[in-house]
Amino acid sequence: MTLSEKTDEEIAARVQGGDVESFGLLVERYEPKLMRYARKFLLATEDAQDVIQEVFIKSYSNIQGFDVARKFSSWIYRIAHNEFINAGKRRSRLAGFTLNFDIDLLLPYAVAEETADGMTQKRELRELLDQSLEKLTPKYREPLVLYFFEEMDYQQISEVLQIPISTVGVRLQRGKAMLRKFVQSKDSSYE
Amino acid sequence: MNNETQKQPIKEKVLSAIKSGQVAMRPRWHFVLKAVLAIAGGIILMLALLSLVSFMIFISRETGAWFVPIFGFRGLHVFLFSLPWLLLFFLIVFILALEMLVRRYEFAYRKPLLYSAFGIVGFVFIGGFVVAQTSFHRRMFLYAEQRRLPIAGPLYRRFGEAPPANVYRGKVTERMPDQFRMKSHREMFQVLITPETRLPYGTDFGDGDVVVVFGDRDGNVIKAFGIRKLDRIEIER
Numbered sequence: 303m304t305l306s307e308k309t310d311e312e313i314a315a316r317v318q319g320g321d322v323e324s325f326g327l328l329v330e331r332y333e334p335k336l337m338r339y340a341r342k343f344l345l346a347t348e349d350a351q352d353v354i355q356e357v358f359i360k361s362y363s364n365i366q367g368f369d370v371a372r373k374f375s376s377w378i379y380r381i382a383h384n385e386f387i388n389a390g391k392r393r394s395r396l397a398g399f400t401l402n403f404d405i406d407l408l409l410p411y412a413v414a415e416e417t418a419d420g421m422t423q424k425r426e427l428r429e430l431l432d433q434s435l436e437k438l439t440p441k442y443r444e445p446l447v448l449y450f451f452e453e454m455d456y457q458q459i460s461e462v463l464q465i466p467i468s469t470v471g472v473r474l475q476r477g478k479a480m481l482r483k484f485v486q487s488k489d490s491s492y493e
Numbered sequence: 494m495n496n497e498t499q500k501q502p503i504k505e506k507v508l509s510a511i512k513s514g515q516v517a518m519r520p521r522w523h524f525v526l527k528a529v530l531a532i533a534g535g536i537i538l539m540l541a542l543l544s545l546v547s548f549m550i551f552i553s554r555e556t557g558a559w560f561v562p563i564f565g566f567r568g569l570h571v572f573l574f575s576l577p578w579l580l581l582f583f584l585i586v587f588i589l590a591l592e593m594l595v596r597r598y599e600f601a602y603r604k605p606l607l608y609s610a611f612g613i614v615g616f617v618f619i620g621g622f623v624v625a626q627t628s629f630h631r632r633m634f635l636y637a638e639q640r641r642l643p644i645a646g647p648l649y650r651r652f653g654e655a656p657p658a659n660v661y662r663g664k665v666t667e668r669m670p671d672q673f674r675m676k677s678h679r680e681m682f683q684v685l686i687t688p689e690t691r692l693p694y695g696t697d698f699g700d701g702d703v704v705v706v707f708g709d710r711d712g713n714v715i716k717a718f719g720i721r722k723l724d725r726i727e728i729e730r
Contacts, residue, residue, distance in 0.1 A: 318521075322508065322511055322512065323508075325507075325508070325511070326504050326507075326508050329503060329504040329507055329508075330504055333503050333504065351503065354503060355503050355506055355507060358503065358507045359507060359510060359516050362507070362511055362516055362518060363516060363517065363518060363519050364519060364524075365518060366518060366519055366520060366521040366523070366524055367519070367521075367523075367524035367527075407605065407606045408605060408606045408607050409605055409607060410604075410605040410607065410608070411605075460602075460603055461599070464596075464597075464602045465602065466602065466603055466604055466605050466606075467603055468605065469605070
């Protein structure tokens with residue numbers, strides 16, 4: 303098996319063992335994904351490169367703390383999430399980034415089960431999201447970006463954001479409703 | 494950053510930073526130590542919380558405040574006002590600190606915050622009640638009274654020897670039909686029983702029994718609003 307055929311976790315284990323070059327492969331695999339995540343979440347491209355570079359540097363520094371029995375993608379997206387939050391705080395024009403506590407985290411929600419959006423519906427929502435990202439606060443924007451663009455499931459989003467799975471469902475539901483409402487108000491022909 | 498560096502792909506920049514030694518990998522023991530410190534911190538916080546809750550229960554029993562809510566609204570009022578608010582404040586701070594600590598772990602953050610908060614509060618109160626059933630605080634209190642408890646001693650003396658207003662705990666020394674004499678920790682009292690006196694556990698108490706009297710004091714005479722006899726287990730723990 304060549305190095306490029308290995309899983310992220312297997313490559314991470316090699317990096318932990320001192321193979322620096324293998325880390326380059328992880329950078330190659332995750333750079334486009336994290337760049338897309340950064341652009342959609344931070345809504346700016348000018349500093350996305352610097353933030354992503356910092357994400358990889360932090361990942362390398364802390365890779366001994368990664369448990370290879372777990373998913374590497376959730377782990378690196380968590381680092382990215384933290385870096386984006388810090389970048390958002392630095393750029394004060396991004397409101398809503400400083401909120402750590404949310405009532406959604408407190409209560410159990412029975413209604414927030416994972417829904418299987420059909421392919422057409424998913425594509426339609428992705429397009430809507432692309433057009434209206436800036437209308438959503440980071441609290442709703444981020445789970446939508448992870449779900450529709452990074453194609454994560456509720457459990458992975460819960461690991462990245464470190465919030466309850468039911469809260470992920472609630473935020474996705476509310477985010478989608480906000481998007482539809484926004485589009486409806488913009489275009490009355492939309493149903 | 495010059496134009497040359499800006500054009501460099503992220504991969505090259507990251508690898509060159511690693512190879513040049515600008516970025517170092519933290520050793521494994523760093524993460525092991527962090528985990529050990531977090532676990533140790535959690536255990537210390539839990540022990541502190543169990544000690545606080547059981548101590549609060551112990552001193553409430555010791556001063557008699559624990560037994561007065563049975564005398565109705567007036568008793569409940571005295572009980573609530575006798576609570577050690579400073580200790581309660583520390584209790585809340587420690588619970589919040591423990592909650593913040595456990596929220597970093599998957600088993601906690603995956604579930605709503607209410608679950609972990611209820612789990613911690615439930616554990617602390619049930620555990621505190623269990624510890625309060627043992628003779629641990631009784632022994633500590635005795636050492637404190639004998640000045641053999643250097644650090645916690647003043648805490649036991651301050652809270653344990655300061656009963657709330659109108660609550661008196663003592664041993665019956667002489668029982669008479671409508672009154673009795675009682676010896677408390679430091680004083681002798683004459684307790685008057687009137688038709689209005691509430692006796693939820695009846696009048697079946699005599700010489701040598703330990704009672705909690707709730708009533709207005711005039712000199713060394715207490716006009717009892719309520720009297721409750723303590724059983725052997727309540728006295729010993």
